[in-house]
Amino acid sequence: MTDTVVVIYSGGMDSYTLLHLARARGFKVHALSFNYGQRHVRELECAASVADSLGIPHKVIDIRAMNEVMSGSALTSGIEVPEGHYEEDSMKATVVPNRNMILLSLATGYAVTVGAGAVWYGAHGGDHAIYPDCRPEFVEKMDAVCRVANYEPVAIEAPFMALDKGEILAEGLKLGLDYRQTWTCYNGRARACGRCGSCVERLEAFAAQGVTDPLDYEERA
Known part of the structure; x- marks a missing residue:
């Protein structure tokens, strides 16, 4: 295992915290962002600004051409973004296949x-209920696959798996x-x-602290 990690960095508060946690633990960080046609593309501007201020390598991969096989989500299609506290149905509307x-x-x-020994991403305990690709069993399986997919083993890690927002x-x-x-909306x-599920969850996190x-905000729930 090397002292270098790739952090999937959306520009939101979870990945922003994860990025800084990796640096605080002494890792050399490569930040990796994705433009998948998300309507909240402003988060990528935040990611670029932070990476530049920290002087860390930051790559943005444009995968918008994959929209045809990742459609049906309120984040990438013409579906209205649900408002209010996250409930099962509203969270499902934000799942990108x-x-x-x-x-x-x-x-x-x-x-x-880049010679990194691990990929970190910001899946956390609050995502488990609806997002299958943020659950411990998914991380475990992806970790097992990515350790054998290349000559060089790469670990998949979700350091916030046991935490809520x-x-x-x-x-x-x-x-x-x-x-x-950061940008969350x-x-x-x-x-x-201030009304979508992502904003409400973020505001609740700050209130809890x-x-x-x-x-x-346009308005604070």
Whole structure:
């Protein structure tokens, strides 16, 4: 195992925290982002800005051509983004088919290229209920496959698997992170909407930690 990791970095608060955690643990980090046609493409602007400020390598892979085989999600299609607290039906509307398997496969290839021993991604405990590709059994299977898919074994790791979003935020606050440098809202407008499930979950995480989210919102649920 090398001291280099590839962090799948969306530009959201979870992957932002993960990126800094990897650096805090002494790893050499390569940040990897994906443009898959998400309506909240603004998150990629945040990712680029943070990577530049930290002076770490950052690659953005454009996979929008894969939309035809990753359609049917409110994040990539003309389906309205559900509002309110995450419930089963609303969360299912935001599932991008097979997204994490595709992204982790590409990230594994990149890890081999840059000599990284692991790929980290921000799956967490709050995602388990609906997102199959954020569950422990998925991570375990992907880890097993990616260790044997190339001559060089690459581990798949989800360090936040046992944490919820509030606990992830707590880790970031301990590191002194500035969450103005992140984007969470599923709508691609100038300000975060404050109403979509992603915004509501983020605001609840900040409330659970007794701090105010520094982002500007259209309204705060």
